[in-house]
Amino acid sequence: MQQFRTLNTRGAIEMCSYQLKQWFYVKRPNEFVGREHYELRESDFSPQLSKNEVLIKSEYISVDPYMRIQQAATHSWEPPHPLNTVQGAVVVAKVLESNNDNFQPGDWVTGYIGWQTHAVVHGNELQTLDPEQADIKTALGILGMPGRTAWFGLMEAGKPKPGETVLVSGAAGAVGSLVTQFAIKAGCRVVGIAGSEEKCEWLKTLGVDVYFDNVGGMITDAALTSLNLRARVVICGQISQYNGGLDTPEVGPRFLHQLLYKRVSVHGILARDFTHRMAEMIEHVAPWVKAGEIEFKSTEVCGFEYLPDTLAGLFEGQNIGKAIVRVV
Numbered sequence: 253m254q255q256f257r258t259l260n261t262r263g264a265i266e267m268c269s270y271q272l273k274q275w276f277y278v279k280r281p282n283e284f285v286g287r288e289h290y291e292l293r294e295s296d297f298s299p300q301l302s303k304n305e306v307l308i309k310s311e312y313i314s315v316d317p318y319m320r321i322q323q324a325a326t327h328s329w330e331p332p333h334p335l336n337t338v339q340g341a342v343v344v345a346k347v348l349e350s351n352n353d354n355f356q357p358g359d360w361v362t363g364y365i366g367w368q369t370h371a372v373v374h375g376n377e378l379q380t381l382d383p384e385q386a387d388i389k390t391a392l393g394i395l396g397m398p399g400r401t402a403w404f405g406l407m408e409a410g411k412p413k414p415g416e417t418v419l420v421s422g423a424a425g426a427v428g429s430l431v432t433q434f435a436i437k438a439g440c441r442v443v444g445i446a447g448s449e450e451k452c453e454w455l456k457t458l459g460v461d462v463y464f465d466n467v468g469g470m471i472t473d474a475a476l477t478s479l480n481l482r483a484r485v486v487i488c489g490q491i492s493q494y495n496g497g498l499d500t501p502e503v504g505p506r507f508l509h510q511l512l513y514k515r516v517s518v519h520g521i522l523a524r525d526f527t528h529r530m531a532e533m534i535e536h537v538a539p540w541v542k543a544g545e546i547e548f549k550s551t552e553v554c555g556f557e558y559l560p561d562t563l564a565g566l567f568e569g570q571n572i573g574k575a576i577v578r579v580v
């Protein structure tokens with residue numbers, strides 16, 4: 253980061269100037285998202301903070317599959333991401349300047365700041381992170397939105413019981429890798445599906461009580477034929493459908509009669525429905541993280557300029573665990 257201080261005629265420091273970089277989302281993708289749907293804009297930035305505002309510098313930026321859902325032309329749980337605005341994202345950042353009593357320069361914070369190196373935000377938009385308690389990057393993963401998704405999705409919708417079999421698609425990803433570990437903690441037998449190998453034949457040999465679905469498509473078609481009586485299916489994500497399939501849905505084999513025969517319940521879950529219960533999740537999970545009983549795995553890409561490529565990489569299976577971009 254380049255930083256300049258300007259002096260007034262008496263030599264006192266007047267304001268700081270920073271080099272601001274921002275990735276603007278400028279073009280809606282029809283199929284796969286890539287660099288061509290974004291524009292990198294750079295400018296000098298001399299912020300003047302109003303009361304309760306904080307200037308932060310992003311250090312780690314999240315890249316998530318939901319970004320592609322928001323890029324579809326149709327309404328999901330919210331309207332499409334507007335064009336010509338900074339790509340929304342959660343970041344882990346450091347406070348540079350503060351006009352808010354709750355934040356001091358040097359504090360670590362997290363918030364929904366977007367793909368930008370710096371931002372001036374009201375303190376209410378930030379949560380403080382304690383690096384003594386946990387690696388600050390966990391705020392983008394196990395102690396953040398993916399952790400909340402995995403925990404409440406499995407516990408509230410999956411209702412795992414000891415001895416049951418939990419099948420997880422996208423099992424090596426940010427959410428899937430946590431679901432597998434939470435299910436083991438719950439005393440379940442866990443089977444994970446990851447990578448591009450054809451697993452359908454093998455899947456037929458399983459009897460599944462909880463299917464935690466991150467990917468949809470043919471993997472789910474296969475999983476539905478392997479469900480036990482009164483199984484629970486948790487629809488967390490359908491990543492195989494995001495690149496084109498959201499606006500013109502793929503029509504594939506349908507096995508819904510299996511849900512009838514086996515009296516299966518299907519439950520769609522959304523992380524934001526559990527935001528108010530974040531403390532409950534952290535109370536359970538943070539001690540496991542601190543004790544090293546649950547591994548938080550991440551794939552870290554170095555360089556702000558690689559944000560769009562890292563997003564595209566999610567749809568090619570380039571990440572193991574949480575995909576994070578480090579701002580350098």
Ligand SMILES: NC(=O)c1ccc[n+]([C@@H]2O[C@H](COP(=O)([O-])OP(=O)(O)OC[C@H]3O[C@@H](n4cnc5c(N)ncnc54)[C@H](OP(=O)(O)O)[C@@H]3O)[C@@H](O)[C@H]2O)c1
Nearest residue numbers: 317425426427446447466467489490491492521522523569
């Ligand atoms: N409901 C919610 O609130 C919520 C919250 C967070 C995430 N999600 C959803 O949960 C899923 C996982 O999200 P995440 O953040 O944990 O991402 P992630 O799993 O870390 O990254 C995406 C992974 O998906 C797999 N994948 C990509 N394209 C695929 C395809 N066409 N078919 C099958 N697998 C494919 C790849 O793994 P492999 O190479 O191993 O297949 C890739 O590494 C996504 O569908 C996401 O939208 C939902």
